[in-house]
Amino acid sequence: xxxRRGFLKTTLAAAAGAALAPWARAAEKASSETLVQQLxxxxxxxxxxAICFPFNDRRRTLVDNNWQIVDQTVAxxxxxxxxxxxxxxxxxxxxxxxxxxxxxxxxxxxxxxxxGSSSVALFGQPGSGKFxxxxxxxxxxxxxxxxxxxxxxFGGPIFYGHAAKGFSEGxxxxxxxxxxxxxxxxxxxxxxDGKQREKALLDRGREEDSNETVTLSGKKQGLEGxxxxxxxxxxxxxxxxxLRDLLAPFRKQDADEAMKYIxxxxxxxxxxxxxxxxxxxxxxxxxxxxxxxxxxxxxxRGSPHVHVWVNxxxxx
Numbered sequence: 001x002x003x004r005r006g007f008l009k010t011t012l013a014a015a016a017g018a019a020l021a022p023w024a025r026a027a028e029k030a031s032s033e034t035l036v037q038q039l040x041x042x043x044x045x046x047x048x049x050a051i052c053f054p055f056n057d058r059r060r061t062l063v064d065n066n067w068q069i070v071d072q073t074v075a076x077x078x079x080x081x082x083x084x085x086x087x088x089x090x091x092x093x094x095x096x097x098x099x100x101x102x103x104x105x106x107x108x109x110x111x112x113x114x115x116g117s118s119s120v121a122l123f124g125q126p127g128s129g130k131f132x133x134x135x136x137x138x139x140x141x142x143x144x145x146x147x148x149x150x151x152x153x154f155g156g157p158i159f160y161g162h163a164a165k166g167f168s169e170g171x172x173x174x175x176x177x178x179x180x181x182x183x184x185x186x187x188x189x190x191x192x193d194g195k196q197r198e199k200a201l202l203d204r205g206r207e208e209d210s211n212e213t214v215t216l217s218g219k220k221q222g223l224e225g226x227x228x229x230x231x232x233x234x235x236x237x238x239x240x241x242x243l244r245d246l247l248a249p250f251r252k253q254d255a256d257e258a259m260k261y262i263x264x265x266x267x268x269x270x271x272x273x274x275x276x277x278x279x280x281x282x283x284x285x286x287x288x289x290x291x292x293x294x295x296x297x298x299x300x301r302g303s304p305h306v307h308v309w310v311n312x313x314x315x316x
Contacts, residue, residue, distance in 0.1 A: 032092035032251075033146040036133045037126040039085045047077065055124035055148070060132055062141075063157040064210045065307050068119040069136040075116025086120055090135055093142055098177075098249035105162050105177045109139045124148065132156075139163070139307070151314035153258035154250070157214045163305035171281030178306050184245045185289050185300070188238040189274055192226070196235075200226040205275040205288045205301060214297045214311035220266065223292050225273025239272060242291065246298055258312045265295045265315070278303030 030038070043052070050072050053059065059069055074086050090106075091099040107114035117137055124131035132145035132155055139162060143155030164175035173179035192200060202224060206213060217223065228239055243262070247255035262270070270293040274286040280303050287302035295316045301307040 030088075032089045032133075032144045033126075035085050035089045035092065036122070036131065036144055039082060039089065039133075040122060040126040040131075042082055042085070050077070051120060052122045055130045055132070057123055059121065060123040060134060061156055062211060063159050063214065063309070063311075064136075064141065065159055065161060065208065065309075066138045067136050067141075069121045069134055070119050072119060073113065073116060074118050074120060075113050078120075083116065086118075086135070087115065089133060089144055090115075090142060093144055093251055093254070094249050095251055095255075101177050102160075102249055106137065106140050109161070109163055110137055147257075151261075153261055153312035154254055154310065157211065157309070157311040159307070159309055160249070161305065161307040166305075168304040169280065169302075169306075171283050171285065171287075173280075173287075173302065173306070176306055178249075178300075178308060179302070181242070181245045181308075182285075182287060182289065182300055182302050182306075184242050185272075185274075186285050188235060188242060188272065189286060189289075191235050191238055192231075196226050196230070199230075200272060201274050201276065201286075203275065204277040205273075205290065206299060208301065208307065208309070213299065213309045216295055216297060216311060216313060216316035217292070218294050218316035220269045220294050223271040225271040225290070225292070227268070228270045228272065229268040236267075239270065239291070240267075242272075246291075261312050261314050262293065262296055265293060269293050270296070280304075 051070050074083055078086065087103070091103055094102050103115065106118065110117040118140065119136050121134050122131065123134070130148040132143055132148055135142050139160060141157070141159040143158060145155040149155045160178065162177050163169065164173065164177070169176060189197070189200065228236055231239065243259065247258060270291055273290050273292070275288040278288040278301065280287050288300065290297065290299040295314065296312045297309065299309040
């Protein structure tokens with residue numbers, strides 16, 4: 001709440017308190033879903049035509065590493081109050097510990113226009129049934145829908161990434177917001193014995209091709225890598241620590257839903273794989289790795305910089 005309050009104060013400081021729109025005064029106590037409703041109510045006729053679509057529009061379901069869901073950008077198409085709301089919606093989708101870091105990452109990777117170069121679309125009608133807010137840009141696809149999309153964690157597939165020190169990062173990924181996740185995963189690799197490593201370490205990760213990247217197999221057997229069921233108890237605890245780190249940037253309700261779906265389809269059915277291709281520095285600290293289960297893909301491609309693809313459902 002302190003972050004949201006601070007964001008609104010700095011963004012709206014030029015406006016007198018009495019002149020603020022009611023939705024702006026209420027924003028500091030609102031959930032991201034409530035803020036989406038407020039944003040929708042604030043839109044002018046031309047804005048509605050440009051960014052609002054039926055709930056079943058195909059664009060709502062797409063994911064990619066660098067794309068604009070509509071041509072209009074946050075900075076170029078929305079007034080200052082609406083931009084503040086969009087920023088608060090986005091931050092509210094993340095945990096208090098990571099919201100500012102993630103916001104800074106998106107701003108950094110987006111170039112001169114920063115977060116304002118992102119694009120937003122609304123599907124359905126917020127406040128009167130199914131809806132979804134989708135924000136896209138470089139290294140970013142995020143969704144907010146109040147569970148309108150049943151059985152899908154995060155409202156559908158998402159993407160996050162970071163190029164902290166340029167397009168090609170060093171082996172230590174200095175300044176990368178998400179590299180800590182790979183470090184935790186590599187701790188699990190170090191816990192494996194020789195035969196387990198033979199199963200877990202493969203040549204090359206999956207191709208990145210928008211939604212195809214996160215296609216769910218529905219399979220419990222025959223997935224790439226080492227099955228969690230074939231790990232010792234302490235190794236399994238290490239995998240759970242990886243999952244905690246993967247979910248740490250996101251708000252609690254989304255992280256809890258994701259874990260519920262993972263557990264429901266069997267934590268032991270997850271497979272963990274590491275890939276030799278993309279090993280920056282040839283140091284055996286695997287930059288590319290993944291967790292995959294019947295109803296889950298979490299693919300971390302850390303070379304030449306970090307791309308992360310996520311899709312978790314109740315059932316594949």
